[in-house]
Amino acid sequence: MSSRISLSDILWGLTGTLAVVLIWEFAARSGVINAAIFPSPTLAIESAFEKLDRVDVIQHIGWSLYRVLVGFLLGALAGIIIGIAAGWYKFASFLFLPLIELFRPIPPLAWIPLAIIWFGLGEPSKFFIIFLGAFFPVVTAAYRGVISVDPVLLRAAQTFGLKGVGLLMKVAIPGAAPDLATGIRIAWGLSFGVLVAAELIAADKGLGYMIMHARQLGNVDVIVVGILLIGALNLITDGIIVWMIRKWIGRWHGE
Amino acid sequence: MSEQLKRIVYTAAVFISLLLAWEYATTNGYLKPYRFPAPSQIAKGFVELSVVGFPRGLTIWVHVQTTVERIAQGYIAAILLAIPLGFLIGRVPILEKLTNPLIVFGRSIATLSLLPLVIVWFGTGELTKVILIAYGCFWTMISNVIAGVKYVDKGLINAARVFGVKGAALYWTVILPAALPRIFAGARMALGVGFMVIVGAEMIGTIEGLGALIMEARTFYRSEVTIVGMLIIGVIGFLISSGLARMEKVLVPWDTGLEDVRR
Amino acid sequence: MTNFETNAQSAYIEFRNVGKRFGSQDNGFIVLEDINIGIKRNEFVSIVGRSGCGKTTLLNIAAGLVAASSGETVIAGKKVDGPGQGQGVVFQQHALFPWLTAAGNIEFGCRSSNLSKAEKKQLVHQLLELIGLAHAANSYPRELSGGMQQRVAIARALAMDPEILVMDEPFGALDELTRIELQDELLRIWEVKKKTVLFVTHSINEALVLSDRIIVLAPHPLGVHMDIEVTLPRPRDRTTPQFNALYKQIWEGLSS
Numbered sequence: 001m002s003s004r005i006s007l008s009d010i011l012w013g014l015t016g017t018l019a020v021v022l023i024w025e026f027a028a029r030s031g032v033i034n035a036a037i038f039p040s041p042t043l044a045i046e047s048a049f050e051k052l053d054r055v056d057v058i059q060h061i062g063w064s065l066y067r068v069l070v071g072f073l074l075g076a077l078a079g080i081i082i083g084i085a086a087g088w089y090k091f092a093s094f095l096f097l098p099l100i101e102l103f104r105p106i107p108p109l110a111w112i113p114l115a116i117i118w119f120g121l122g123e124p125s126k127f128f129i130i131f132l133g134a135f136f137p138v139v140t141a142a143y144r145g146v147i148s149v150d151p152v153l154l155r156a157a158q159t160f161g162l163k164g165v166g167l168l169m170k171v172a173i174p175g176a177a178p179d180l181a182t183g184i185r186i187a188w189g190l191s192f193g194v195l196v197a198a199e200l201i202a203a204d205k206g207l208g209y210m211i212m213h214a215r216q217l218g219n220v221d222v223i224v225v226g227i228l229l230i231g232a233l234n235l236i237t238d239g240i241i242v243w244m245i246r247k248w249i250g251r252w253h254g255e
Numbered sequence: 256m257s258e259q260l261k262r263i264v265y266t267a268a269v270f271i272s273l274l275l276a277w278e279y280a281t282t283n284g285y286l287k288p289y290r291f292p293a294p295s296q297i298a299k300g301f302v303e304l305s306v307v308g309f310p311r312g313l314t315i316w317v318h319v320q321t322t323v324e325r326i327a328q329g330y331i332a333a334i335l336l337a338i339p340l341g342f343l344i345g346r347v348p349i350l351e352k353l354t355n356p357l358i359v360f361g362r363s364i365a366t367l368s369l370l371p372l373v374i375v376w377f378g379t380g381e382l383t384k385v386i387l388i389a390y391g392c393f394w395t396m397i398s399n400v401i402a403g404v405k406y407v408d409k410g411l412i413n414a415a416r417v418f419g420v421k422g423a424a425l426y427w428t429v430i431l432p433a434a435l436p437r438i439f440a441g442a443r444m445a446l447g448v449g450f451m452v453i454v455g456a457e458m459i460g461t462i463e464g465l466g467a468l469i470m471e472a473r474t475f476y477r478s479e480v481t482i483v484g485m486l487i488i489g490v491i492g493f494l495i496s497s498g499l500a501r502m503e504k505v506l507v508p509w510d511t512g513l514e515d516v517r518r
Numbered sequence: 519m520t521n522f523e524t525n526a527q528s529a530y531i532e533f534r535n536v537g538k539r540f541g542s543q544d545n546g547f548i549v550l551e552d553i554n555i556g557i558k559r560n561e562f563v564s565i566v567g568r569s570g571c572g573k574t575t576l577l578n579i580a581a582g583l584v585a586a587s588s589g590e591t592v593i594a595g596k597k598v599d600g601p602g603q604g605q606g607v608v609f610q611q612h613a614l615f616p617w618l619t620a621a622g623n624i625e626f627g628c629r630s631s632n633l634s635k636a637e638k639k640q641l642v643h644q645l646l647e648l649i650g651l652a653h654a655a656n657s658y659p660r661e662l663s664g665g666m667q668q669r670v671a672i673a674r675a676l677a678m679d680p681e682i683l684v685m686d687e688p689f690g691a692l693d694e695l696t697r698i699e700l701q702d703e704l705l706r707i708w709e710v711k712k713k714t715v716l717f718v719t720h721s722i723n724e725a726l727v728l729s730d731r732i733i734v735l736a737p738h739p740l741g742v743h744m745d746i747e748v749t750l751p752r753p754r755d756r757t758t759p760q761f762n763a764l765y766k767q768i769w770e771g772l773s774s
Contacts, residue, residue, distance in 0.1 A: 106488055107488065156614075158601040212371050238363065
């Protein structure tokens with residue numbers, strides 16, 4: 001299976017997208033759907049441009065990205081360390097696995113009230129929620145990756161006198177890298193979803209706040225543009241992550 | 256001691272010592288009871304919730320029922336829509352190519368970012384929540400159905416064709432069974448998404464449901480009620496996903512290793 | 519080279535009453551029992567036998583990867599009590615580290631040697647030349663064919679300058695033509711590097727082409743069933759009557 005996307009695939013994709021946008025545009029303009037509550041793409045972008053201050057929008061984007069980045073990095077780092085430790089050392093698995101199993105079924109958003117109680121309404125509570133969104137996928141992936149490293153590779157390394165921490169660093173962790181990469185990508189997507197929710201519920205800046213605020217003002221066009229912006233941002237950053245993963249392990253792992 | 260027994264004993268030891276340390280720290284003033292209500296307080300909160308309710312009259316069981324009903328409606332709607340559509344798209348290459356970017360983008364849109372828009376359309380009532388859940392579950396589900404159907408081993412299909420299987424029979428005998436593990440993986444992931452979305456959606460514009468419960472409790476400084484609500488959410492999520500796993504074992508007994516796809 | 523082969527009794531590798539049991543004393547099963555084999559320095563010894571006769575276990579014991587339940591294994595006068603004591607190992611499934619290039623994998627082999635960085639680099643280069651893959655130094659394992667992967671695995675094992683080379687069906691997963699090619703290649707390398715080789719194979723043919731000595735292990739009763747010196751001159755012609763006579767002898771030994 002080649003993962004290369006051919007030119008004709010792109011053209012087909014563009015055609016499909018264009019068709020949907022045109023149908024939407026046509027429906028809104030001809031009055032099949034009420035343009036006041038579901039504006040056509042061109043109208044929405046046009047009027048959103050008028051209503052939104054460009055500097056404001058960039059600031060909202062900046063705040064959202066900053067939050068998601070800080071929370072994600074902390075969560076991923078903790079997830080990597082704890083997941084690897086639990087996969088490699090028995091005592092760590094006894095200690096961490098039950099706690100992870102206990103907390104994993106609780107969705108990160110359910111922590112919002114507690115996060116506000118613990119950290120107040122400021123940034124730390126948002127970091128914490130996003131931290132949780134990133135932590136669980138990464139910790140699971142790191143753990144799975146380490147316990148499923150091919151035992152033949154571990155044996156091969158042992159024949160060269162490698163053991164203990166050396167074996168962990170040189171073989172178990174690189175061997176876990178593909179699983180880890182998948183976990184990191186999932187974690188990023190989840191962090192993003194969590195971010196928007198956190199900003200909807202308690203924030204005074206960021207893209208989530210921007211669209212919630214637009215609802216209070218009744219600016220449906222701004223909401224639509226905001227949603228598309230959030231989606232695009234998610235897509236672009238996910239692309240960057242995929243690209244980085246490919247640079248990291250693509251050559252030896254494939255895909 | 257056998258490995259398993261050891262594990263159970265250690266796990267119990269970890270939990271019990273953590274709970275004891277927590278209880279001790281709160282009752283002796285090392286931790287603020289409002290921020291970290293003691294386990295005993297949480298237990299009392301649970302009793303209060305299940306007898307009196309919070310707010311008064313809305314017991315925990317009412318909240319659970321409301322939340323589960325909302326999830327069930329959105330989740331089932333999404334699955335019923337995604338499976339046939341996914342089969343169609345997965346089996347018709349042109350359709351797959353036409354819709355691929357739309358599906359990727361649809362999945363990238365954070366479900367809860369639709370909340371303001373859906374509120375404008377349908378108000379803050381039940382329908383809004385069900386639609387949001389359905390939206391989130393749908394994209395996760397359909398991507399998995401498409402992938403499952405699309406990457407069915409060509410060798411299996413050829414093997415069936417050698418025996419004269421074709422047309423609709425091919426779907427029943429080869430493609431559906433081969434895609435089932437992936438479909439189940441999607442169903443489990445979608446459930447995770449559904450839980451996430453409902454908690455977020457219930458935090459706005461309602462007092463019923465577990466998401467509303469934990470948010471309401473916070474505004475009344477009843478953090479032990481918040482924690483009870485969180486634990487109940489976790490337990491329900493765990494129970495439903497175990498139920499799905501068991502159903503998968505029955506329906507797909509040959510599947511061994513799609514564990515990795517999960518989350 | 520001062521290699522006095524006069525004292526034939528003092529073996530270079532020695533299995534002394536080696537036994538291996540898996541599971542508990544009363545509920546386990548015995549894989550090896552009372553194995554006594556002596557192997558001379560620079561000897562190429564193959565072990566053949568049906569599946570489940572303990573070939574691989576014996577090899578793993580020599581490699582130090584598995585501990586024997588009884589008896590002891592001595593290599594060059596030292597008792598084996600773990601891997602990495604001078605046993606180079608080549609596995610059936612190459613076991614190359616997928617995240618290292620061919621050169622990186624070979625370099626991994628000399629990681630614990632006292633060589634300087636430049637010397638290591640030179641050694642890696644020499645080994646790549648030896649296996650004829652100098653051009654593929656920067657390729658990753660998945661970019662190499664099965665035969666090339668196994669060559670790199672051999673070079674990696676050689677990089678630690680091992681006392682002995684332990685090979686567990688190294689060519690078992692390759693196609694017939696590649697296998698023959700690699701057999702010749704292994705003999706050539708063996709001539710150059712002069713190593714003591716312990717080689718497990720399923721193929722009587724392969725054992726006959728390569729070895730100075732063939733040991734047949736049998737499951738019922740457990741233990742060494744035959745021990746045959748192969749004195750045919752190298753390179754060996756696989757079609758001569760003598761070759762076929764030996765083949766028949768071993769085949770009958772395995773079938774009895």
